[in-house]
Amino acid sequence: MKKRLVAMGLTAVMAMSLLVGCGSGGSNNTSSETPAKDETKKSGYRVAYIARAQSDSFAAWLANEIMAEAGEYDDITLDVFDGQADDEKENTAIENAISSKYDAIIVQPNNGEAQRPYVEKVVQNGIIAITTNARIDGIEGASSVDADPYKQAAVNATLALEQIPENARVVVLNGPSGNFHADERRKAWQAEFFDKRPDVKIVAEDFANWNKDEAMALMEDWVIAHGEIDAIISMNDNMAAGALEVVAGKPGYEDIFVYGVDGTAEALLLIQEGKMTATCLQSAIDLSELILDTAHRLLTGEEKQIDTDIAAPLITKDNVDEYIKIYKERGLITE
Structure with missing residues (x-):
């Protein structure tokens, strides 16, 4: 169903x-x-x-x-x-x-x-x-009250070190410039992935401002300009889902790696369907x-005075079902 x-x-x-x-x-x-x-x-x-x-x-x-x-x-x-x-x-x-x-x-x-x-x-x-x-x-x-955006991106970046193939061509979708979460997540990707994988080439990078439509527009241009893209590295799920929508069903993009942050219901279903690789839950x-x-x-x-953070668990195909169950219990996903 x-x-x-x-x-x-x-x-x-x-x-x-x-x-x-x-x-x-x-x-x-x-x-x-x-x-x-x-x-x-x-x-x-x-x-x-x-x-x-x-x-x-x-x-x-x-x-x-x-x-x-x-x-x-x-x-x-x-x-x-x-x-x-x-x-x-x-x-x-x-x-x-x-x-x-x-x-x-x-x-x-x-x-x-x-x-x-x-x-x-x-x-x-x-x-x-x-x-x-x-x-x-x-x-x-x-x-x-917040989450640690560096940790959120770092758990994805650590996984990507093992998954993204040698000499891969990737695109990067950033949140708003100057936004604490956007900037810290990008720093984490740089330090925890790109600095450790100099073989990986960023063929395109731009600000999509957390926005799905902006990410789609960028991805449409990037597909035309750069052709082969091995991974989409996004600072949130909304932009990742937009970019993924552009290449869905296109030959040559069946095995694309896609990373996001937030753990939205849409992202969890995309991971369950094998279309998205991973996200970090920002519950x-x-x-x-x-x-x-x-x-x-x-x-x-x-x-x-209180300054506190929530946890930053990684969600992949191996554990996505347990989080989908939580969403179903709250009525956020229905059959």
Whole structure:
């Protein structure tokens, strides 16, 4: 039976629910309208989550998981806002959250350095600040919940050392320039793979900005310009899936190696089908649980500052089924 990707439909949900913001507490409210006051609800904390972009499949997945996890806390009301992959819009959303006097503001940066001064304003206004996916380092008084992007790429690069053939021709898809996760993953590939495999030639490399369509456009050009390509090295799954879609079914690309990061539902199914080689799980499930736990501990005064990471497990054909099972249990993949 053909499997249906619920996760890839999340962007449509996000488009509706994030334009203005959606409240969630004991239950999730996905309406853009202000929810009616619930007199029986316990007084608690107001938390704003500023999402990077609903058009990014991982960002959409993370925002939905955060909304679901917030529902487990009866003293937290969560509002989610869409940065629309635009620094100006994201910064405006942060400023609006400050003006609205939220108790905590969680920021998923579009461009860490562009958001840095605005997160600093959060701290200066006495509001709890948390940066996530990717963290913004060096903001005194701010906390962070993230994954280690160097490790995420390094587990793929170590595998690729053994798999990619001698004198291979590869293409590289990068995330946004200046993005902490994008830059660190590229550094890891350089140090853990390219520096150790001087025989491998990068025939093309460019920024696809986490975007599937941009990756497809680049790959279409690269196939025409360079012909034989032995591997696609991508800094996330969304770009990897886009590039792979271009060469799917084309003669000469049946054995292409494809590496990504995130462990999205789409990537897991591609690995199960033998079309994608490996990914590193950046679990939005684990991340959301840790984000809300961190926010709650800071809000209640249990801790003053927290900087923590989730794990970075490698997913290949050997273990992909166990992760697909988890996704099925959460309704992210259905038969």
